Amino acid sequence: MKPFSIVLLFLLMVCQNVYSQQYKVAIEPYPGLVKADARLILKTGYLVVPENRNRPDGRKIKVPFLFVRKPEQDPRKNILLYTTGGPGYSTTANIDSISYNSGFLKYGGFIAFDQRGTKRAQPCLDCNEVAGAIKRSYTEGKNRDSLVLAAVSICRERFTSQGVDLSAYNTMESAEDINDLRLALNIDSLNLVGISYSGGLMLTMVRNHPEGVRSLILNSPLPGYVNFEEHGLLNINEALEQVYRNCKEDSLATGYENLKSRFQQYLMTVTGKKFTISYKEKGSRDSIRVAYTKNELLDAVVNRLNTRQVKTVPAVMLDLINGKQDNYVREVLDGYFNGDAAISLGMRYSVYCSEQIAYSDPDLEKQQDLVVPWLAGYSFNNVTHAICDCWKIKPEPKIAKAPVYSKVPALISAGDIDPDCRPFYNRLIKRYIPGSQLLIIHDKGHAPGFTVDGTDYMKIFMDNPYQKIISQSKNVIVE
Incomplete structure (x- = not known):
């Protein structure tokens, strides 16, 4: 056996041994978590498990879930379990009510499960100090990075003084949470x-x-086994390339000739420069003078690389090139001043720092600036090496960065203008899971879903996961 194979096998054995230690899993009620049609069978609760399974007798945490099904549906089979993204967002907080005809219920019972450390979980790893620091950087004209790092340190101290083990909030532990919930609910x-x-x-x-x-x-x-930080700018550049292609192929898109070269040259021109704008925060009577850079200008474009707004991107680019940028910058500032109250930043830091930043090569990250200099210096993520130096947690075991091989049937959906999770990543998943089928959906951004031009590809897959899917639209390529 080759040395790498021996190491990988050893790591798998270590992980299995660690998590095979005995501990008691409990389920506690969580009344009022969600409303459901009276005809449905609903169970809501907290999964109660060790915070760190290496210390099974130590601190316990609570993770919310809901389990709903129709009376005729088997409580043990054909159950879908859904967890939202982030990391750091709550799944259950986005579900107010469940009707009898809710989409997922047509496949069987449905579970919505939160990530540990998010809203409604106990503890919840919110770092509200960070949003305040970002706002101060604009209102006081101070260095944003310094203020954010100070806020991160304060947040970390608050949690560690409460006895929270920040290294226990990671993907490996969350996967164990899912399996523990499966076993506790007696699901096959x-x-x-x-x-x-x-x-x-x-x-x-x-x-x-x-x-x-x-x-x-x-x-x-x-996929956890890619190093996102080494690809972030390249991902955005690929998405923008699709926008440029769309312009060329659209016979009605007049006025966008040479948009690619013009916009790239514009970004090179504004690199390193500072601008100011008069800005009035919502609810405030007075305006203030706020400084901004290429970062905010790119935010105005990248934030629109989604299914709903992508068709506006070429016009936004032209406006920026022509100096009509104030409205877009104010829109970006509104986002920073309002903050993102839905995300639990502490949980996000723990996951990203232990699984992405810990394994990302800063030298390779900087290479992106050389190959796409028009995007050089753009802050595409709110987790950085400096933040992780402040957060001070252990890296995940190396097995977390190994590809996942499996024979399980899988359906994967990818948007061709997604600036974050590019089809490149989705093809990597498919490479190691031969039983998977990949939908590349045209003119769709992040999280394109599975219904295109009236065809529900998820239903086709669920009806027969091993059957080859045939595209029903020119906007879908099946690989």
Whole structure:
């Protein structure tokens, strides 16, 4: 056996040994978590497990879930389990009510499960100090990075003083949470539905507990075994290339000749420069003078690389080139001033720092600036090496960065203008899971879903996961 294979096998044995230690799993009620049609059978609760399974008798955490099904549906089979992306967003917080005809219920019972450390979980790893620091950087004209790092340190100290083990909030532990919930609910195996980050979480579940997985449905998945920081600018550049191609192919898109070269030259021109704008925060009576850079200008474009807004991107580019940027910059500032209250940043830091930043090569990251200099210096992620130096947690075991091999049937959806989880990542997943089928969907951004031009490809897959899917639209390529 080759040395790498021996190491990989050893790591798998270590992980299995660590998590085979005995501990008691409990389920506690969570009344009022969600409303459901009275005809449905609904169970809501907290999964109660060790915070760190290496210390099974230590601190316990609570992770919310809901399990709903129709009376005639089997409580043990054909169950879908869904967790949202992020990392750091809550799944259950986005579900107010469940009707009898809710989409997922047509396939069987449905579970919505939160990631540990997110909203409604106990503890919740919110870092509200960071949003305040970003706002201060604009209102006071101070260095943003310094203020954010100070806020991260304060947040970390707050949690560690409470006894929270920040290194225990990672994908490996979350995968164990999923399997523990499966066993606690006496479910044979699951159809796992993941989106973005949670696509990688579901792949980890497949690697660690293949016996508990019936199929995979992955919407713009980010496999944990890629180094996202080394690709971030390249991903955005690829998405922009698709926008340029769309312009060339659209006979009605007049006025966009040479858009690619013009916009790239514009970005090179504004690199390193500072601008100011009069900005009035919502709810405020007075305006302030705010400084901004290429970062905010690129935000105005990248934020629109989604299914709903992508058709506006060429016009935004032209406006920026022609100096009509104020409205777009104010829109970006609104986002920073309002913050993202839905995300639990502490949980995001723990996952990203232990699984991405810890394994990302800063020299390779900088190489991106050389090959796409028009994007050089753009802050495409709110987790950085400096933040992780402040967060101070242990890297995940190397097995977390190994590809996931499996024979499980899988359906993967990718948008061709997704600036984050490119089809490149989705093809990597397919490479190691031969039973997977990949939908490349034209003019769709992040999380394109599975219904295109009236065809529900998820239903086709669920009806027969091993049957070859045939595209029903020119906007879908099946690989």
